[in-house]
Amino acid sequence: MTRTAAIVAVLGSLLAACGSERVEYRYRPGFMTDPDAPKEMTLQDGTRIVFVDQPLGQPRPEDAPPAPPKLGPDGKPVPEKIFQPREELEDGTVVLRNLMPDHVVANTMACFRNQEWKLMWEQLLAPETRAQWEGHGGFAAFEKWCADNRKPTMELLNRMRFNAVGSDVAMKQVRPGVMRATLAPHLWDQFKLRVVEFEQTPDGMKLLTIR
Numbered sequence: 001m002t003r004t005a006a007i008v009a010v011l012g013s014l015l016a017a018c019g020s021e022r023v024e025y026r027y028r029p030g031f032m033t034d035p036d037a038p039k040e041m042t043l044q045d046g047t048r049i050v051f052v053d054q055p056l057g058q059p060r061p062e063d064a065p066p067a068p069p070k071l072g073p074d075g076k077p078v079p080e081k082i083f084q085p086r087e088e089l090e091d092g093t094v095v096l097r098n099l100m101p102d103h104v105v106a107n108t109m110a111c112f113r114n115q116e117w118k119l120m121w122e123q124l125l126a127p128e129t130r131a132q133w134e135g136h137g138g139f140a141a142f143e144k145w146c147a148d149n150r151k152p153t154m155e156l157l158n159r160m161r162f163n164a165v166g167s168d169v170a171m172k173q174v175r176p177g178v179m180r181a182t183l184a185p186h187l188w189d190q191f192k193l194r195v196v197e198f199e200q201t202p203d204g205m206k207l208l209t210i211r
Contacts, residue, residue, distance in 0.1 A: 098205040126199040126206035152192035
């Protein structure tokens with residue numbers, strides 16, 4: 001669903017100076033046009049993400065020697081696991097993972113498309129959001145809201161997909177760990193819902209609210 005326009009540029013000199021700190025430079029997508037948009041953020045694994053305004057070129061293979069492969073107990077190379085925001089296991093279990101807001105948007109859209117309300121409740125909602133719903137009807141009330149607002153939510157999330165936005169969507173940090181994506185005022189008459197908020201938690205980024 002997302003189309004990443006960013007590359008990872010790990011600077012050897014910076015790593016040498018900062019020990020084990022890992023820095024990724026990412027091209028800032030169009031939705032981050034608000035002047036209050038964060039210039040950088042830190043992921044749960046300690047990686048520091050620095051947003052840049054201009055696209056970065058693809059690194060050349062000769063720029064850095066390839067890292068040695070990781071070996072398993074049997075001495076054979078261990079295949080590198082590619083990050084998957086949504087993974088379906090062999091037993092049919094679905095696992096959702098979110099490091100960035102675009103992962104939350106992609107996973108939320110998939111859940112609304114498939115009407116996977118229980119999956120959202122268990123894996124996608126921020127803890128404080130789930131606690132609020134538990135005090136106002138619990139999962140049954142949450143499920144009803146999702147079903148009743150499925151179409152306008154899909155319309156909003158589709159507009160906010162990070163590979164399809166520009167100056168019509170602004171992202172800013174509203175408090176530590178919480179980011180808000182908002183449609184531009186000139187679009188408000190076209191959408192019933194206009195705001196999506198994301199919260200960074202110990203388990204990754206979660207969906208805080210859609211309104």
